[in-house]
Amino acid sequence: MxxxxxxxxxxxxxxxxxxxxxxxxxxxxxxxxxxxxxxxxxxxxxxxxxxxxxxxxxxxxxxxxxxxxxxxxxxTGDVDIPQRPPEGMVFNPVRSGAPRTAEPLQTGAVRVSCERKPQPALRGALGWSGDLLLRARISTRAGIVETADFSLPLPGDPPPAVVDFFRGNVIRALAGYHCEGDHVFEQEFQFKVD
Incomplete structure (x- = not known):
């Protein structure tokens, strides 16, 4: 600047x-x-x-x-990363390319090297229990997460507020990632709440 x-x-x-x-x-x-x-x-x-x-x-x-x-x-504590994007927000698509795989590695997968990959830290109360799996297709540019698209690969219908809660926590974790170079990779985040 x-x-x-x-x-x-x-x-x-x-x-x-x-x-x-x-x-x-x-x-x-x-x-x-x-x-x-x-x-x-x-x-x-x-x-x-x-x-x-x-x-x-x-x-x-x-x-x-x-x-x-x-x-x-x-x-002053008056702002935080929102759980859900504002209505009408348009997103840049994740760059094309064969996705690589972050931890855990699969046979034949190309390893994406990330120096810093914090786990999602769950913040806030949630009146829900169950299992939730989020799959993120992530692109990095210059080592920093640029875009992330989320999908729910397992059957089930968790309430939208629950999905927003976990997606928001994953986004906060992704903001702390530092990986080598420009990549497109997939990572799964599994949550179990009793």
Whole structure:
């Protein structure tokens, strides 16, 4: 972020200068449309601002403001990772590729090496008992979990609130993963509540 905010000799400026030196044409409207296509969850307020203001400074300002607001709310205990995504949120699909397998290894499977792989720590009360198996198809980029799709591979019909509870706890654990490189792999999380 410091590099982006520098007025001179920043990485962003260097990239733009290199592109211009290679005869690239600046097309702010195309850049805006490309960003909007890749970020479908932009708020109406941000879209309105982007229609009037330059793309890069607006996005940097928006990112800093959101991060500061989140940090402040987190320090006072007023915010947490939500159990369920907001209604209407659009997700980027997990990258294609043959999924590898995380622990436990299967015969012939390619091992995904993860330096840090915390177990889900169950937080909150749950008025439910039973068994639940969640299968996560996970993609990492630069060693950090980028996307995760969940499925319920076993028959049964746990209440949606129960699935949300366990999925939220798994997401919190995935946020702490640190794996080597870019991978697509599958991992199962089994829970038994008495």
């Amino acid at each position: 410091t590099l982006l905010l520098r007025a001179e000799k920043s990485v962003a400026v260097g990239i733009v200068q290199a592109l211009e030196a290679a005869n690239a044409q600046a097309t702010p409207d195309a850049a805006l449309q490309a960003w909007l296509a890749r970020c479908p969850n932009a708020t109406p307020e941000l879209r309105d601002t982007l229609a009037r203001e330059p793309l890069l400074p607006t996005l940097v300002h928006e990112s800093i403001a959101k991060q500061m607001a989140f940090n402040k709310a987190l320090s």
